[in-house]
Amino acid sequence: MKKATLLISITLSFFLITELLYSQKQNYPSKPKDGQTEMVDTRIDNMGYWNRMAEKGLVPVAPVKPYEPAVYTGSQIDAISVAKDDSPDVPVTELTNVTQSENSIFVNPADNEFLLNSNNSTSWSGSSVGTLYGANSFMSDDAGLNWYGSEQGAGGSNWGDPTTAINLDGSRMYVGYIHSNGGQGVSYSTDNGNTWTSVISGIAPGGWGLLDKNHLWIDNSPTSPYEGNIYDAWTAFGGSNDEDIEFVRSTDGGVHWSATPINISSAVSAGSHNQGVNLQAGPDGEVYACWSVYDSWPSDETAIGFAKSTDGGVAFEPATRIISNIRGIRTSETSKTMRVNSFPVMAVDISGGQFNGNMYIVWSNIGVPGINTGNDIDVYIVHSENQGATWSTPVKVNQDPSGQGKEHYFPWITCDPETGILSVIFYDDRNVASNQCEVYCANSFDAGETWEDFKVSDVSFTPAPISGLADNYMGDYLGISARGSYVYPVWTDNRTGQFMTWVSPYITNNLPKPTDLNITLNDETGEVTLIWQFEGTKDFLYFNVYRDGNILGTTTDTTYSDILPDYGVYTYGVTAMYDDGESVPASGSIQWGDAHIAVEPVAISQNLVIDSSIIRIMTIENVGELELIYQISPEITSKKGGKDYCSASGGCDEYISRVILGDIDNVSDCSGYSDYTDLSTMLNMDETYDITVENGQVYSSDDLGIWIDWNQDQDFSDPGENVVCEFDNGGQGTYSFTVPSGAIPGETRMRVRIKWSGSDCGDPCGTTTYGEVEDYSVYVLGWLLVDPLGDTIQAGESQDIQVTLDATDLEEGIYTADLNITSNDPDNPLVTVPVNLIVGEDIPTLVAWADPAEICSGESSQLNADVTGGSGSYTYSWTSDPPGFISDEANPIVTPEDTTTYFVEVYDGLFTIYDTTSVAVAPVPGVCETPTGETQLCQYEQNTTYNTTGAIYALSYIWNLSPEEAGTISGGGTIGIVNWNFEFSGQAFINVTGVNDCGEGEPSEELIITVNPLPEVSLVVYDSVCINTVPFELTGGLPEDGIYTGNGVNNGWFYPEDAGLDWHTITYTYTDANGCENFAQDSIYVGECLGINEIVNGIHFEIFPNPSNGEFAVKFNKSL
Structure with a gap:
């Protein structure tokens, strides 16, 4: 036992502890220590438990503190997935002398406008908590617009952690909670909440124990053989199932419960405990449970446990870890002043629809699950389509950009049992300061593949501990429930200075939508084809087609084509329009093009005289269509051999919970000793760095030591290698060290140790009773510097990388490294450029070159290896890439078929030197595409x-x-x-x-x-006609069926009077079957035709017409 430190017991005046004391982070041991007579179990997350610890003077409570006023942001909902765009927040009570937190809500299956809410309730003096009421009951029978009920505990006072349920016909309501004796209780009502009957469902473990973090669920599937069964589960802290999940059931409406709870979590073998259970029932009576797995304490959540029963909860299959390597927020916390967790929440689709039977689990994760780094806290979801046998890759629910350091936490999920639509609620700070929050919801219509999120609260507010309660408490979860498209999110905020429950009902958009959107891309042209399915209704109008949120067009077909404007990633959506509005979209994405990397040279070889340096240029080119994102990780491969490092370990309690140095940011639990040498960062000689070490269980007499083996001799005993030595300061902090100029370049070992007591930082070797040791790697880059180490290169562009080779203070010898270049090139994600540096006083130098460096196919080039210095006697070895060429000549002649890189190795009896050269083979052009044009x-x-x-x-x-x-x-x-x-x-x-x-x-x-050929065309018309001649049809054109044009011509007829007196050209145009056209012309004269009218010797003569074409009439008669 460690040396005890007196802990003074205090009375209820402790509630008035100064804010200065409270504002300091309080860490308490998980076993009696420092003179304590009773353990404070920091794993327990129950309001009643912490209230009792505060009353005993073992923990502080939140002081009275002025609240930060809320900011009204509007009740509008901006979401296509919601039918109405306005949803004002509604309080569940107008009482001003209570607090409400930690909410559960359930929709009556027989009436989706009837709701049951239960929340943790206390009395409120106006500034601080007084009496603990526990899980209460409030009801609404008008879709959440008005509420009634009681702030008192349902069925009597209790310790809270409310959970609610209503049976299928709506005749029986349930509220589950932690019983005031430390066990579990469930109250039921058969008169719509007017009266409640309390029943014990779990026996308290006794002693310091407690049944904590419970959840209650009811089988409401109409197709289930176990419909009506009630299930209750919790974490047992104490008793025979200590630190595991216990499960009980009731088959008679909550009147009687299993006599002996079932341990359903033991098979996951949690290193510390299992906590935060969530229950659901499947369409055929399956019972599912999930929870957080803690392999050490204190720590963030690291895995999700899962168990299922197929016989109505009689027995469970052995539990499994369905997803590991996550990082919750239990101890890392948020930037808000409130305790948090990342307990998983589950929903199951029992709608009988397309996704019937699917299971969904949400939780909050720091960074991307599996990577678990960064400042973001996001909500993620996984789903299973086969009763939990396999699970999907995590999908992010909140849709704001990652990498902004924003926090989204306390998610709760519901699956509408009639529509199968998923809805999630969570706290969110994307629009506000880091200490503030709004409430967001998100909807998914495609089994969680895509999401639309939106602000649902009317205000932004500043979370704060509830004054008079302990452990930074402001509630441990939110709630949401849905049925028949009616969705009811519920949460706590302090907008009025009082911690109250608010509901903001909305209706999901259930207009029939397109489904099964299939997107295909023609990589040659960028043409995209969209095809979807749709079951039409009589009110359907047309489809809207969107690309990246912008409408492209409308159609009534179930297919649409689009030409992409450029290479990139595009998201398409297709909605259906109705008289009543627009449906949610069927969505999908397509990518056109990729990033592709080319690196020159493929290897770097350099000879340097001691104390000299050189800068070589390496070029990275993006030969693809999309932007190239690359990162260079230099790796020194010339290493010193030797003995193993000494062993070291500790017995935990205080432990290393986090180490931050450069690229290293490792969060861990206690294992006594952990080898993290696969984690590394680069250090440059003579530069100063900050290292941060966090202690997972702080004691004032804890000590911290950090050692780095600068000379790589596999020990930490050399001067300057104990870079940090701090004692009696809690074993944590941020400290600086400088890399000595004499450090040997390459990979070396860093050791971090936390121990208890001794007023020194201890020894890097050996075992201590308390504490922990962790080893890491650092790369000292003394002779090799690379700048930049990463960037983004646009398509068609390149970037020069400076590679500095520095032989200052190096010993004579050969130094090697690899430049590992990772990128988003899908075909070549890792390119390694080897670096070879030879350092000496009199070393040969080598320059390889080709003459000519570019040839045509079938031509030859001479390779040259020019060597100076060294012994003067050289042997040569040439190889190639692609392989196939070998030569020991100094200047061989090559005839490559394709562009080839040649490697030459020259040995002078002491040193081996290297260089490369390339011969580019330019082929003759390929075959052109067949010409196009008129034929x-x-x-x-x-x-x-x-x-x-x-x-x-x-x-x-x-x-x-x-x-x-x-x-x-x-x-x-x-x-x-x-x-x-x-x-x-x-x-x-x-x-x-x-x-x-x-x-x-x-x-x-x-x-x-x-x-x-053009057709042969002829035309013959009258030479002349009289102006008063009756119009006549033109018929002299051949071949027939041509077209006549000219003065006085109309539709193939000639009109002399319209043409007028004079000569006129008539054109006849003919077009043949090939579309070829020709014409012929003739002239026609239109005259007055007055004739000759004379009397000769008493005889009257008339001759007409005059003029004529040779034919005329003669008329005469004798005068009287």
Whole structure:
């Protein structure tokens, strides 16, 4: 037992503890220590328990403190997944002398406007808590607009942790809670909450024990053989199932419960305990339980446990860890002044719909699950489609961007038992200061694959501990319940200075929506085809199609095509429009293009005289279509061998909970000794760094020591290697150290130790009764510096990387490293560039080069290895990539078929030096695509244009037209222009050939053009007509069925009077079946036709017409 420190017991005046004392973080041991006569179990998360500890003077309570006023932000809901855009917050009571926190809510299956809410309730003086009432009961029968009920505990005072349920026909309501004796209780009501009957469901373990963090559920599936069964579970702190989840059931409406609880969590073998159980029932009577697994304490949640029963809760299959390597927030906490947790919450689809039977689990995680780093706290969901046999990859529920340090916590999920729609509630600070919150909800219509989130609270507020309660308490969870599209989120906030329960009902958008959206992409053209399914209704109008939230168009078909504007990642949505509004979308994403990396050179080799340095340039190029994100991790591969490091460990209690140094940010539990040498960071000589170590269980006499083996001799005893030595300061803090200039470059060991007592930082070796040891790796980059180590390169661009090789103070020898370049290139995610540095006083230097460095296919190049210095006697070894070439000549000749990198190794009897050179092989162009353009022409075309998409490697193009008499073709690019011979008719042929410095490629396939002759056309009309001649049809044109045009011509008829007196040209145009057109012309004269009228020798003569075409009439008579 450690040396005791007197703990003074205090009375209820302790409630008035100064804020200065309270504001300091309080850590209490998980076993009696420092003179305590009773243990404070920091694992327990119950208001009643902590209230009792405060009354005994073992823990402080929240002081009276002015509250921060809330900010009204509006009751509007901006979400397509919600049918109405306004949802004012409603308090469940108007009482001003109570507090309410930690809410549970349940919708009556027989009436989705009837609700049951239970919350932790206390009396309130206006500034502080007085009496603890426990889990109470409030009801609403008008969809949450008005409430009635009692602030007193349902069925009597209790210790809270409320959980609610209503049976299928609505005749029986239930409230579960921690009994005031430390056991478990369930109260039921058969008169809509007017009266309650309390029943003990779990026997208290006795002593310091407690049955904590309970959850209650009811089987309401109409298809279940166990419909109506009630299930209750909790964590037993004490008793035979200590630190495990216990489960009981009732088959008679909560009147009687299992005599002996079942231990359902032991098979996960938690290192510390299991806590935060959540129960659900499946469509066929399955019973499911999930909870948080703690493998040490205190710690964040690290895994989720799961167990199921298929016989109505009679027996459970052995529990499993369905997801490991998560990081909750139990001890890391948030930036808000309130205690938190990351207990998982579950929902099961019993709707009978598309996703019937699916299970869903949500929790809050620091960073991305499995990576678990960063400042974000996000809500994640996993689901199972096979009763928990397998689980999906986690999906983020909150939709604001990651990496902003925002916090989303206390999620609760519900699955609408009629529609299958998922809804989640959580606290959220995306729009406010880091110490403030709003309440958000999110809806999913596709089994949790995609989400729409939105603000649901009318205010932003500042969380704070409830004055007079202990352990920073402001409630441990929120609530949400749904049925028939009615959704009821419920939470606690302090907007009025009083901690109260608020409800903000909304209705999900249940208009029939498109389903099964399938998105296909043509990688060549960027054309996207959308196809979806839809069961139409009579009120349906049309579909809206969106890309990245912007509407593209509308259609009544179940398919749509789009051309992407550029390479990138795009999200599509298709909604259905009705007279009553717009449905939620069927959504999906598509990516066009990728990032692709090219690195030059593929290796770096350098010889340096001692105390000299050089900067080499390495170029990273993005040869893809999307931005390239890369990171360079130098790894020194020339290492010193030797003995193993000494062993060290501790007996825990205080322990290393977090280490931060450069790229290392490791959160851990206590294992006595942990080898984290797979975690590393880079250090530069002569630079100063900060290291932070956090203690998971602080004692004032704890000590901290940190050692780094600068000379890599596998011990920590050399001067300057004890970089941090702090004692009697809690064993934690942030400290600085400087990398000595004499440190040996490469990977070396760092050891961190926390121990108790001794007023020194201890020894790096050996075992201590208390404390812990952890080992890490650091890379000292003395002779190798790389800048930058990471960046983003846009498509088609490149970046030069400075690689500094520094032989200052190095010993003579060979130094090697790898530059490991990771990127988002899906085909080449890791590129390794080896670095070879030879340091000496008289070392040979090598320059390899090729002459010429670029050749055409079939040509040769001479490789050259120019060596100076060294012994003067050299041996050569050439190899290649692609492999296949080997030579021991100094200057070999090569004839590569493809571009090849050549590696030369030269040995002078003492040193081996390296260099590389490349020969680029430029091939002749490939075959062009067949030209495109008009293929049916008529004689007398002046010119036409033809195109080709070109050929790979072509610099220019040769166009060919045959036969020669067809005309000529010009153009050196991808466009050819034909100047046709007017007299030519028949077939012509066009092809195109790519050309570069290495010659011509194969010609393309020929495009055949048919030049059709013009038709032969003739026209004969009258020479002359009289102006008063009746209009007549023109018929002299051949071939028939042509078109007549000219003065006085209308629709094939000639109108002399319209034409007028004079000569007129008539044109006859004829177009044949090939579309070729020709014409003929003739003239016609329109005259007055006055005739000749004379009297000769008493005889009257008339001759008309005059003029005439040779035919005329003669009329005469004798005068009287």
